[in-house]
Amino acid sequence: MSSDTHFTDFKSDKQPTWCPGCGDFGTMNGMMKALAETGNDPDNTFVVAGIGCSGKIGTYMHSYALHGVHGRALPVGTGVKLANPNLEVMVAGGDGDGYSIGVGHFIHAVRRNIDITYVVMDNRIYGLTKGQASPTSRQGFETATSPDGTVEPPVNPQALALAAGGTFIAQSFSSDSQRHTELVKQAVEHDGFGFVNVFSPCVTFNDVDTYDYFRDAIVDLDETDHDPGNYQAARDKIMDPSTEHIGILYQNEDSVPYSDREGIDENMADIPEGAPERADRLVREFY
Amino acid sequence: MEDDLNWAIGGEAGDGIDSTGKIFARALSRAGRHVFTSKDFASRIRGGYTAYKVRTSVDRVESVVDRLDVLIALTERTIDENLDELQEGSVVIYDGEQTTMADVEVPEGMIGLEVPLNSLAEEAGGAIMRNVVALGAASEVAGFPVEYLDEALVKRFGEKGEAIVANNREAARLGRDFVRKETDYSDEFSLETTDEDYVLLNGDEAIGMAAIAAGCRFYAGYPITPATDIMEYLTGRIEEFGGAVVQAEDELSAINMALGAARAGARAMTGTSGPGIDLMSETFGLVATSETPLVIANVMRSGPSTGMPTKQEQGDLNAMLYGGHGEIPRFVLAPTTIGECFDRTVEAFNLAEKYQIPVYLTADLALAVTEQTYSPERFDMESVEIDRGKVVDPDGVEEWLDEKGRFRAHAATEDGVSPRALPGTPDAAHMTTGLEHDELGRRTEEEDVRVEQVQKRQRKVETAREREDFDHREFGDPDADTLVISWGSNEGAMREALGMLEDRGIDVRFLSVPYIYPRPDLTDEVESAEDVIVVECNATGQFADLIEHDTLSRVQRVTKYTGVRFKADELANEIEAAIADERAPQEVKR
Structure with missing residues (x-):
């Protein structure tokens, strides 16, 4: 790892095709800054992206990366990290990718406490498919597939994470660059599954959850007396979805990542020394 | 076949049929006899008929026949289920003291041998050893020394302590002595023993052992009959070779974890059965398009849908050949014997890495879950060769950079195989995607690039045809x-x-x-x-x-x-x- 890495080293030469003003620009910039400021460089970083507007991030960032199938980014990130613990693994997804098609993996990745960072670009809409309700869309939200307003209440991702034993649960706002970067950085530094849900407004298809809305509604936990180490307090905040919190909602300082519990610390890219010959004793087990 | 004996134990699922059968099979193996086993079983954990069958000979045995010489029947239904295979002179061992067996009538011409299995087991220390009493009785009937059972009992119960082993030995002897002294059974069979040392294993175990030998360090799977044995075999063993097994939340996750591990550079594998390959098929296409080396074991069972989960079938061939949307280059290997499960698994890992392609390794249920004896030399670790293909070391990166210094991970080479830089390799950071991409791994819809990439992926298959020996x-x-x-x-x-x-x-x-x-x-x-x-x-x-x-x-x-x-x-x-x-x-x- 080089200490002189600048966040622009994580930028590819491909120009983003996100709509002008899209929250994803800010979200991505914060991710790149957080990676650089934690001493990572593109050669030791692996970015995994799913499908949706968020999925394009692997193309716009420069690092080792896989842009996979819809909803399965977390399992890929899990495999990468376990196979080579030396890599910094950052998984990016959207609210559709992470909380709809991939919600099962979300819960289990949280539960396993894999030492990776998961950044969800939550715009509360399906943008790439041009404006359908997402799992985080507000109840009553009118879209092409819900002309009379959605009847389902939104999921509460932080509540899912807390219930699954989450050890780092945070929320940020893409346009508050400094705060967003700081939160992603803390997630990277967290020993375990660092989860950051990012309000990342869609300027084209969501006229409700706008920059103006968030600027008005956001309560920064840093400006309150919230203690992220206090589970009960975290639970109360998380179970109050009427307030748009940013900051660390919950962090378990005693978090032990999966790899530590399983004793996984080697780069598995190498064939173990003398593997075939050593396997000879496996034959003898069958006597 | 000379000196050929067909033996079975049958009862209710949950009666310990499988483990008892395995003890008998191992005893025969230790006696220097070849063994070939088969199973009749229901998928319910408890309840339902199940049987473990052993065919043994001093010559190699490669199949089962429609004949049963000795049957241990723990239930009346066991006799009914096997009427077609029992014949004149066949011996049926059962416990006539059991109320459920009181009305058993052994068909004309067969020898019914009533052995008080439960009472003798209690005499040895507990009714739980009923099946071992039966094994002792069966060894006497088969005319083969009870001492060979001892070695198999140590293997099975050794971890539980000497007292347990001693009780089981006693149970076996009580069974033998009862037949010898309390019945008028006279030698029908006499099994020859030899000094040969054999190992006894099933196809799933051969696959697991080969994976470790081939340097596989990451396995992710979701439990599914009849592939679970691979995962269970690897768990606790692969760790000693610096690897890990992850039980995923579903097959979608399993293949994506394995894909991630493979992208990180590990020799990686997932394993499943029919329903699992259906779930994995979307990611299968991604594995191929991203040109990631991956081995996917498909242990076939009866389909479609849930089908008959514990029954034999070779019904997934089309699913493996054609599964997934779009046109997906792939390899499909199908070993034909338990021994060959080992060879093809090693080969699957090499092919996956040499051609950066998903490889289906398929065994049918009959191969996967039944045991067979082999000479240990059959699994010659010295002969295992590992070929990782075109992995680029740090010095080799420059050759594959474009004019802007970007790594060409999908370079359209003559043989179709691109250089592979593992994450961590300096100056070779690159992405790849399930979208059609250019040689840098970045999305494109340009016609000529699309054609070039489709052709280069297909060319790998043609290259393999030329270079490999895909023979019969x-x-x-x-x-x-x-x-x-x-x-x-x-x-x-x-x-x-x-x-x-x-x-x-x-x-x-x-x-x-x-x-x-x-x-x-x-x-x-x-x-x-x-x-x-x-x-x-x-x-x-x-x-x-x-x-x-x-x-x-x-x-x-x-x-x-x-x-x-x-x-x-x-x-x-x-x-x-x-x-x-x-x-x-x-x-x-x-």
């Missing part, structure tokens, strides 16, 4: 007019059937094919035969379709989809009937 094995009479072709576990039964057919004056040339894709071209063999019969365990003849497609000839099909593997004598009859039969070649029977 041949048995029987090379000049015979009748040609039989099969794949998967049918080889053993078919080889024995060859001898039976020869005795009936029918000469047969037999080709066993372990490579489904790419596969050998059998046009010459098919064209030079009068009758061509393709044998497989499915209803429609999926492999027969491929042979017809390849050779532009019609073939006859001998198919079976009852959920039970072919037996040698049954297969001989089917082949004979097919030759004599005037039926249309396309007709699907049974």
Whole structure:
């Protein structure tokens, strides 16, 4: 790892095709800054992206990366990290990718406490498919597939994470660059599954959850007396979805990542020394 | 076959049938006898008929036959289930003191041997040892020294302490002595023992052992019959070779974890059965498009849908060949014996990395969950070669950078195989995607790039055809007019059937094919035969379709989809009937 890495080293030469003003620009910039400021460089970083507007991030960032199938980014990130613990693994997804098609993996990745960072670009809409309700869309939200307003209440991702034993649960706002970067950085530094849900407004298809809305509604936990180490307090905040919190909602300082519990610390890219010959004793087990 | 004995224990699922059968099989193996096992079982954990069958001989045994010489019947139903296989002189051991067995009538001509299994087990220390008493009785009936059972009992119960082992030995002796002293049974069989040392293992275990030998360090899977044994085998062993097994939340996650590990550079594998490969098929396409080396074991069971989860079938061939949307280059390997499960697994890892492609490694249930003896030299670790293909070391990166210094991870090379830089390699950071991409791995929809990338991925398959030896094995009479072709576990039964057919004056040339894709071209063999019969365990003849497609000839099909593997004598009859039969070649029977 080089200490002189600048966040622009994580930028590819491909120009983003996100709509002008899209929250994803800010979200991505914060991710790149957080990676650089934690001493990572593109050669030791692996970015995994799913499908949706968020999925394009692997193309716009420069690092080792896989842009996979819809909803399965977390399992890929899990495999990468376990196979080579030396890599910094950052998984990016959207609210559709992470909380709809991939919600099962979300819960289990949280539960396993894999030492990776998961950044969800939550715009509360399906943008790439041009404006359908997402799992985080507000109840009553009118879209092409819900002309009379959605009847389902939104999921509460932080509540899912807390219930699954989450050890780092945070929320940020893409346009508050400094705060967003700081939160992603803390997630990277967290020993375990660092989860950051990012309000990342869609300027084209969501006229409700706008920059103006968030600027008005956001309560920064840093400006309150919230203690992220206090589970009960975290639970109360998380179970109050009427307030748009940013900051660390919950962090378990005693978090032990999966790899530590399983004793996984080697780069598995190498064939173990003398593997075939050593396997000879496996034959003898069958006597 | 000389000195050939067919033995079985049957009862309710949950009666410990499987582990008892395995003890007997291992005892025979330790006595220097060859063993081939098979199972009849229901998927319910408790309840339902289940049986473990052992065929043993001093010669190699490669199949099962329609005959049972000694049966331990823990339930009345066990006798009913096996009436077809029991014959004049067969011995049925049962506990007549059990109220449920009180009315048992052993059919005319067979020898019923009432042994108070429960009472004797209690005498030895507990009713739980009932099955071991039965094993002792069976060893006396089979005319083979009870001492060999001791070694197998140590293997099974050694971890539980000496007292448990001693009690079990005592139980076995009580069973033996009862037959010897309290019944009028006189030697019917006398099993020869030899000094040979054999190992006893099943196909799933052979696959797991080979994976470790081949340097696989990451396995992710979701429990599913009959593939779970691979995961269970690796757990606790792969760690000693610096690897890990992850039990994923579902098959979607399992294949994506394995994909991630493979992208990180590990030799990675996932394993499943039919329902699992359906779930994995979307990611299968991603594995191929991102050109990631991955081995996917598919242990086939009866389908479609949940089908018959504990029953034999070779019904997934089309799903493996054609599964997934779009056109996906892939390899499909199908070992035909338990021993070959080892060889093809090692090869699967090499092929995956040499060609950066997903490789299906498929065993049918009959191969996967039944045990067979081998000489330990069969699994020669010295002969295991590891070829990682075009992995680029740090010094080699520069050669593959474009004019802007970007790594060409999907460079359209002459042989179709691109350089592979593992994450962590300096200056080679690159992305890849399931979207069509350029040689840098970045999305494109440009026509010429699309065509170039499709062609380079397909070219890998052609390169493999040229460089690899995707051959078949041949048995029987090379000049015979009748040609039989099969794949998967049918080889053993078919080889024995060859001898039976020869005795009936029918000469047969037999080709066993372990490579489904790419596969050998059998046009010459098919064209030079009068009758061509393709044998497989499915209803429609999926492999027969491929042979017809390849050779532009019609073939006859001998198919079976009852959920039970072919037996040698049954297969001989089917082949004979097919030759004599005037039926249309396309007709699907049974």
